Amino acid sequence: MEDLLEALEDPQVLLEAYAASAPHVLRRALEGTKALQGFRQRADLARDIVGRMTALGPRADPVKLAAHLYALELTGATREARAALAKVLAEPRHRDDALLGQFAGLMAVRLLGRIAPQGPYPRLSPEEVEKVAEELAREVGER
Amino acid sequence: MSHRTLLTAAGVVVSHSHPETTWGEFSVAQKMSLQAQTLADYPGIQPVTYVHLNHVEEELLPTRRYNCWGFTFNPRQCWINTPQDVQNILDANGTQVFPPNLRVGDVVCYRNSYGEITHTGRVWSLDPSGQPALVQSKWGQLGEYIHAPLQVPSIYGTNLTYWRCTPLTGKGDGWLKDNTADDRLPCPPGATWLSPDLWCNPSGGTTHQDPVRGQPTGVYARVRNPDTLDITHKTVRFYWADPNGGIPHYEWHEIGTADVTVGPGGEGVAGPVTWVPGPTVPSHACLLAVFDSGDDYHAATTLDPLVWPFDVARDNNVVQKNISVVTVTRNLPPLRLRFTARNPLRVEAPLEVTLRAYPVSRAELEGLRLDLGSLKDLPEPGPSSPPGRPVSARPGLQPQVLPFEVALETKDQRWRTAGTKLTSKEMVAGLGKVAPGNGGKLVLAVAPARGAVPGQMMRLDLIQKVGGTVTGGFTYVLVVGKS
Secondary structure (H helix, E strand, O other), rough: OHHHHHHHHHOOHHHHHHOOOOHHHHHHHHHHHHHHHHHHHOOHHHHHHHHHHHEEEEOOOHHHHHHHHHHHHHOHHHHHHHHHHHHHHHHHHHHHOOOOOHOOOHHHHHOOOOOOOOOOOOOOOHHHHHHHHHHHHHHHHOO | OOOOEEOOOOOOOOOOOOHHHHHOOHHHHHHHHHHHHHHHHHHOOOEEEEEEEOOOEEEEOOOOOHHHHHHHHHOOOOOEHHHHHHHHHHHHHHEEEOOOOOOOOOEEEEEEEOOOOEEEEOOOOOOOOOOOEEEEEEOOOOOEEEEEEOOOOOOHHHHHHHHHHEEEEEEOOOOOOOOOOOOOOOOOOOOEOOOOEEEEEOOOOOOOOOOOOOOOOOEEEOOOOOOOOOOEEEEEEEEEOOOOOOOHHHOOOOEEEEEEEEEOOOEEEEEEEEOOOOOOOOOEEEEEEEEOOOOOOOOOOOOOOOOOOOOOOOOOOOEEEEEEEEEEOOOOOOOEEEEEEOOOOOOOOOEEEEEEEOOOOOHHHHHHHHHHHOOOOOOOOOOOOOEEEEEOOOOOOOOEEEEEEEEEEOOOOOOEEEOOOEOOEEEEEEEEEEOOOEEEEEEEEEOOOOOOOOOEEEHHHHHHHEEOOEEEEEEEEEEEEOO
């Protein structure tokens, strides 16, 4: 289990993700990273993932943050995933980042069951990201 | 860091950012670790080295400052945010090109199996059949590498297209022409050592006069500014080097610098810098210039940073003037012209020098902005002048008549040639595979052919290729003098 969690911060495992210039490429890099697929349906690991993510701090590496969010999504623990996304998107610097902000924003749209933007490169406007962030924060706060 | 407004040719804004201000830059240890991991996972790729103008070399390690699109379209200055920006640039500024009609410096665009743009880079070299051999690109937050086109992270996909792209507006672009046909893009067609924008003239003229050892002359450069941003008090650096087809940066000898200011859409002349060629300067020297808008490619004040420093063909801030007008008289021993062939690349590669002879007229020389004052006492032969020595032509071409005999006199046994005399319009001398920085010297003995008359002229180009790519050359204009 520890090995699996450590993969989320291992540059060797995440090397292709570091080679991404856009959120859709980052997502495909994470989807193609075998070591991360071990998180699938492992809802029991969600709290550990959130704990490690919190420990990374606000100026954490965006690729590592994205890997944690993706792992949470794989576990199927939607409550923890929404809480983690809310936390990332609450930080304006993260929200506005071309890579992580869009990666997290699009993931939030999916988790909230909203219709994703259309087109070859689905992209949320800054207002849309902010709206999704507010909605997530409200939902998490209501629990 | 720059917060400029970058625009495509269609006036569409290119969104870009500076992630290092959000996340901070990687630590040195992180950079080294990511670099080591990348080089281990992708054996054969070469890290890119940037040579600063003070000759300090820097490996371009992983950084958050710019991505592949930033490298391709606004080199090393920013992170271009989305593939839609790239699509907009290709739509407005690009023309799709297809092998074998590619040029070094063309943009290569990668798409995955979904057709999504994933990555871009620039063609670094072509193979003899015109297919891209190597690509230079920045891998997301990783480093810059030179690699085979498909030796990349699998997420980039295998669908590659090639584009010739004009520069974005708003990034700054001070440039000088490599030759009269230069279109501002990397590696323009034709000899790249005949810049009309670099010249020596002792009396303030705008034509080029060969510098003479021990005599003062003025060195000038013309800087063009097609962008919307001002060029204000930037520097042109002037250099000389031995006549050479691939000059390593450490053999560029600085002559001096001059200030230049050019408004948008204008041209400005930097100079004169007074130069008295010393005893170590060869009688036919290379002249080089660099438009230096700042040597820190990340700095906000650096408009139009150098991308390929000391690389005449690739970088439009860097130019070379390798042309000499030489008068040769019949009653003297043959004139010996020296040329150093050198591999300027970072890899071992086969090196060859092509000697190519052309008849040339005074009108053509005026087009090259050469000072023809030394020819004023010589007659200008007409079409009925007695021919020089006829030489065979390639099938389908008219026989050429050349007024000079050219013999290869080098004692270096490593040169492989089909003979020792230029018996056709072209002759190739090869050295086989040569290590980086190595090469050999060629000595050409030149004498007027029997029947040649004073005033007849011939252009002799020495074109050096390393690994199939032209890395430089020298042009002699030979004039038959009075006996």
